[in-house]
Amino acid sequence: MIRLYGFWRSAAAFRVRIALNLKGIAFAETMIDLDAGDQHLPDYISVNPQAVVPSLILEDGTTLTQSVAILEYLDETHPAPALLPSDAIGRARVRALALIWAADHHPLIPPRIRAYLRDTLGVDDDGRTAWVKHWFSEGLRIGEARLAHDPATGRFCHGDTPTIADLCLLSQVMGARGFKVDFGPYPTINRIVDACLEIDAFNHALPLKQPGAPAAH
Ligand SMILES: N[C@@H](CCC(=O)N[C@@H](CS)C(=O)NCC(=O)O)C(=O)O
Structure with a gap:
């Protein structure tokens, strides 16, 4: 299953969570506690060297980062409902x-x-x-x-x-x-x-x- 690394308060992870829900894509979310500084732990740095959430791990193990890039990827691979206009x-x-x-x-x-x-x-x-x-x-x-x-x-x-x-x-x-x-x-x-x-x-x-x-x- 797709895995989202997020945090409850993260605005950028929130965007991705909405898109996954709108498109009906099943996912599991791992919370990275930004208040505790867990984004800087080696285990997470190995996922996303930028030390920010979100990161999205696809079923084949590919890691996607940057919420807007992730939104565009999800829209291209799961076109309905479209999150970008046709023109x-x-x-x-x-x-x-x-x-x-x-x-x-x-x-x-x-x-x-x-x-x-x-x-x-x-x-x-x-x-x-x-x-x-x-x-x-x-x-x-x-x-x-x-x-x-x-x-x-x-x-x-x-x-x-x-x-x-x-x-x-x-x-x-x-x-x-x-x-x-x-x-x-x-x-x-x-x-x-x-x-x-x-x-x-x-x-x-x-x-x-x-x-x-x-x-x-
Ligand atoms: N441009 C990035 C921003 C990522 C970002 O700044 N995420 C925040 C949470 S919304 C974060 O992880 N911050 C950790 C920090 O500032 O230490 C995106 O859209 O994914």
Whole structure:
């Protein structure tokens, strides 16, 4: 069976979990405790030398890394339901939206970044929280501006079926909620998130529903 290396709180693993669920692909998940630093243990480094989750181990033993590359692989090998539009312009729009969150904003907030702010730059708790909330809010502000008045936006980020843009949006939104970011200014995003969470594949993949998550948040 396919094995996902993830962590309950990991935004990048969350994206992959949603895609596996949407496509009905059976998988087992091994949780790498990022709070305990288990991503740096030799056993995991031998899986993913970058010391991050997710990693996806295919049935033939091939290891895939980088969540967006994994999403594209899953979409190519399991085409239904499609997570990318059938037209090139649509695919470019969806990838551009996905990369706002997965490439421009998520990389500013993971544990290794916060550890560097604390240990090397001496940024205190309040400063690190302000940093994280700022970059979450920026990703949401830019996403809202891109989505709100674009006729290509539908029930979801692109049209009326979920795409990889929605997976990347949801992963940022759940992290931002954890940091109590104000969602008032983002009505289009709130509407899309509600639509996603009506789908079991999204719901069952939620960070707080994974083993190891705190019972109440
Ligand atoms: N671009 C990578 C990001 C991977 C990443 O940063 N994962 C985080 C969890 S969401 C992680 O494992 N962080 C460990 C650390 O920062 O030490 C992807 O999309 O897969």
